[in-house]
Amino acid sequence: MVGKRYEEAKEKAKEKLQQVVSVSLTSDVMWTSINMEAYLAVTCHYIDGEAKLGTILLGVEHFPTTHTAENLALAHTKFMEEWGNQDKAKCLVTDAAANMIACVNLLNVRHALCIAHSLNLIVRKSFDEVPGLAELRAKCRKMVTYFRTSTTAKETLAAVQKQMGRPVLKMIIEVDTRWNSTFSMLQRLYVVREPVGAALASLRTDITPPTSLEYATIEEAIQVLAPFQQATVELSGEKWVSASKIIPLLKMLSHTTQTKTESLTTHMARQLGANLVRRVIDRSLKAEAITVMTMPTLLDPRFKKLGFLRPTKLDEAVTRLKGNCAEIIRNTPSSTPPQQPETSQSTDNSKC
Structure with a gap:
């Protein structure tokens, strides 16, 4: 029954794709099963006849071969x-991996970097450049892991939250490849910091909660990272246009992060904010030089x-746009029929 339903759904999806003029593909070769087997996922995006965005998952297939550009290109060609x-x-x-960029070149299609992935790298690298912040993150992760894996600790935390008259919230563990999971982990930990401290006091464990200064650092790190979380969610939507938002969002991120950093008091949070501003500006300048993002x-x-962000980049983008418009006009045949010279008869009729 499952196989039959799959084939029916696939045929309906193919019928939709036959009616569209062009499509955009999103590819990720980083999916890994619990058995550590690699999978390639390819998603198709299009605009239907009603000017609505549509998305179809073309497939998630086992990818046992080496991740060379040639093998990736063959797999994408098979899907298409x-x-x-x-x-x-x-x-x-795709992401910015060298093999994926080379794969796109072999396929001879336009390439665009995943901005959500770029934001992930920006935050990760900014975190790693702050001395002590990685250790604080590891400390928080160890404590969160304890409350997620120990049944006694989990039940104790729930009981303490009920006694305090608070909603029972579970701890969130981070995923190494997704920075926003780190944001969610720290945000949830800060919200339940008082119940966590009370629960640890009644449990037999050598795990110690963060100090008041460390909690202050976590609070300010959450403040400076919140706009990046909002931008990641906005750019990850499937039902609204995101390409035109990339450059404005990067500009707003640099402005907002710089403003927030000026009001921070802890050293690690201020350094994190400065790193984020520097990397966002660098990413913004690169985006403003890419036609597929500026147009x-x-x-x-x-x-x-x-x-x-930069007037010079804006002027260059406007010049490219004008050049493209001029080329379209030159290559478009005129729809106005040539005028015929007037005769004496047509002149007389016009007068009448």
């Missing part, structure tokens, strides 16, 4: 041929020229 969109694929969104921003009536 199977779904009949090899001539419709205009862009492939949507200029053409979006909500942003146009407002989202750019």
